[in-house]
Amino acid sequence: MQIKNKSFCIITLGCRTNICETDVLSSQLIKASATKVKEIRDANICIINTCCVTAKAEHKSKYYINQAIRSQKTKLVIVIGCLAQMAYKTFEHPKIGIVLGNQEKNNLVDYIRLYKTNSPIIQVSNFKSNDAFQNYDYTNTIDKTRAFIKIQDGCNFMCSYCVIPFVRGRQRSLASHKILSIINKLVSNNCKEIVLTGVNTAGYYENKNYGFYKLLKSINELKGNFRVRISSLEPFQINKKIINLLTNNQQRWCQHFHICLQSGCNRVLKQMKRKYTVTSFLKLCKYIRSKNKFASITTDCIVGFPSETDNDFKISRQNFNKIQFADIHIFPFSARPFTTANKLPIIINDYEKRQRFMEMKKIRDICQRKYLNKFVGRTVQVLFEKSTDPHWQIGHSQYFFTVKVNCNQCLTNQLILVKIIQLEQNVLLGKLL
Numbered sequence: 001m002q003i004k005n006k007s008f009c010i011i012t013l014g015c016r017t018n019i020c021e022t023d024v025l026s027s028q029l030i031k032a033s034a035t036k037v038k039e040i041r042d043a044n045i046c047i048i049n050t051c052c053v054t055a056k057a058e059h060k061s062k063y064y065i066n067q068a069i070r071s072q073k074t075k076l077v078i079v080i081g082c083l084a085q086m087a088y089k090t091f092e093h094p095k096i097g098i099v100l101g102n103q104e105k106n107n108l109v110d111y112i113r114l115y116k117t118n119s120p121i122i123q124v125s126n127f128k129s130n131d132a133f134q135n136y137d138y139t140n141t142i143d144k145t146r147a148f149i150k151i152q153d154g155c156n157f158m159c160s161y162c163v164i165p166f167v168r169g170r171q172r173s174l175a176s177h178k179i180l181s182i183i184n185k186l187v188s189n190n191c192k193e194i195v196l197t198g199v200n201t202a203g204y205y206e207n208k209n210y211g212f213y214k215l216l217k218s219i220n221e222l223k224g225n226f227r228v229r230i231s232s233l234e235p236f237q238i239n240k241k242i243i244n245l246l247t248n249n250q251q252r253w254c255q256h257f258h259i260c261l262q263s264g265c266n267r268v269l270k271q272m273k274r275k276y277t278v279t280s281f282l283k284l285c286k287y288i289r290s291k292n293k294f295a296s297i298t299t300d301c302i303v304g305f306p307s308e309t310d311n312d313f314k315i316s317r318q319n320f321n322k323i324q325f326a327d328i329h330i331f332p333f334s335a336r337p338f339t340t341a342n343k344l345p346i347i348i349n350d351y352e353k354r355q356r357f358m359e360m361k362k363i364r365d366i367c368q369r370k371y372l373n374k375f376v377g378r379t380v381q382v383l384f385e386k387s388t389d390p391h392w393q394i395g396h397s398q399y400f401f402t403v404k405v406n407c408n409q410c411l412t413n414q415l416i417l418v419k420i421i422q423l424e425q426n427v428l429l430g431k432l433l
Contacts, residue, residue, distance in 0.1 A: 023148060053082070220245060305354065376428075385413075
């Protein structure tokens with residue numbers, strides 16, 4: 001199929017790693033003379049970069065696939081990513097011409113060129129013998145003021161609820177010299193924020209002498225006016241050396257630590273096959289705050305794990321309250337194929353699961369508001385993004401909360417100090433200094 005002059009749309013579900021991969025694929029298609037459009041209805045080629053980490057993500061992926069199938073302008077529907085890897089046999093439809101797994105999707109442009117009408121291409125290979133990191137071309141960012149760099153892929157930990165090791169394979173990392181080269185290129189193109197991402201970001205490992213800390217140290221020594229954000233961290237993979245580096249260099253490192261707790265109950269953590277206790281997690285948060293009392297600590301929480309009793313949830317709720325997160329991403333437990341949690345006896349029904357979700361949401365809302373209120377009257381650094389309202393400029397602080405400034409001047413892609421004057425519906429309003 002010819003790509004030149006074709007319009008394409010990519011719908012991305014799931015994690016920041018998927019977002020990063022979508023940026024790369026968009027760049028490749030644009031280089032091949034295709035035109036990117038925002039809406040499915042305007043695209044000749046529609047690509048769904050799918051997710052299967054929860055049943056809801058799987059459902060949303062299928063919803064967008066069906067939307068693309070129904071679009072009259074779309075001539076080719078392409079399904080890629082984690083759901084394609086897990087359930088490629090289910091995608092049979094005359095308009096679904098290409099299905100690619102996670103190892104094949106980087107060659108998307110080549111597969112589109114090979115495609116012939118009524119001759120579907122399905123390429124999904126397993127990860128059993130693959131331990132090589134697939135290189136990506138990161139020379140462009142698409143419609144963003146920040147750039148995502150996938151430094152790592154795959155996971156070795158086999159948490160009992162998680163399907164990711166089955167659809168992304170074992171842990172592997174991008175060579176450090178390539179990461180540093182990519183950052184230098186992006187910064188020379190005026191990129192102001194770099195986001196380091198991966199399935200298990202802090203599990204970055206090039207060799208026995210060069211791991212995650214050494215990578216951060218190398219990035220810290222680079223020249224240029226830019227800041228770096230780390231997408232997520234496992235609590236058992238960060239230590240005082242890493243925290244000291246990040247908190248002692250606040251001009252370079254965003255003070256946002258997304259550390260995955262999942263449950264505030266040790267019994268449930270053990271069932272989840274997580275490698276830490278609530279006590280060790282509390283100590284970690286305490287140390288971060290001793291280095292920067294305003295640091296944003298956010299987390300993930302799974303409610304309604306199959307073995308979670310009423311008392312387990314009560315303990316969990318108390319500990320989430322105690323830690324006082326800046327934000328909590330809450331997920332009702334979702335049974336996933338291949339996982340050991342899928343075989344556990346279920347002691348909680350859907351109604352109870354929803355109730356627990358709502359209870360945890362109340363804790364999240366109270367803690368979030370309490371955290372944001374700390375910044376009223378304080379000054380933060382804001383990276384401004386493209387605004388849809390000419391009277392309001394919007395961006396994110398180094399702590400990753402949203403800031404709005406009443407200003408008619410376009411501030412896109414500028415790092416500016418802003419004094420916070422009030423909190424309004426979880427958005428902090430400020431004035432330029």
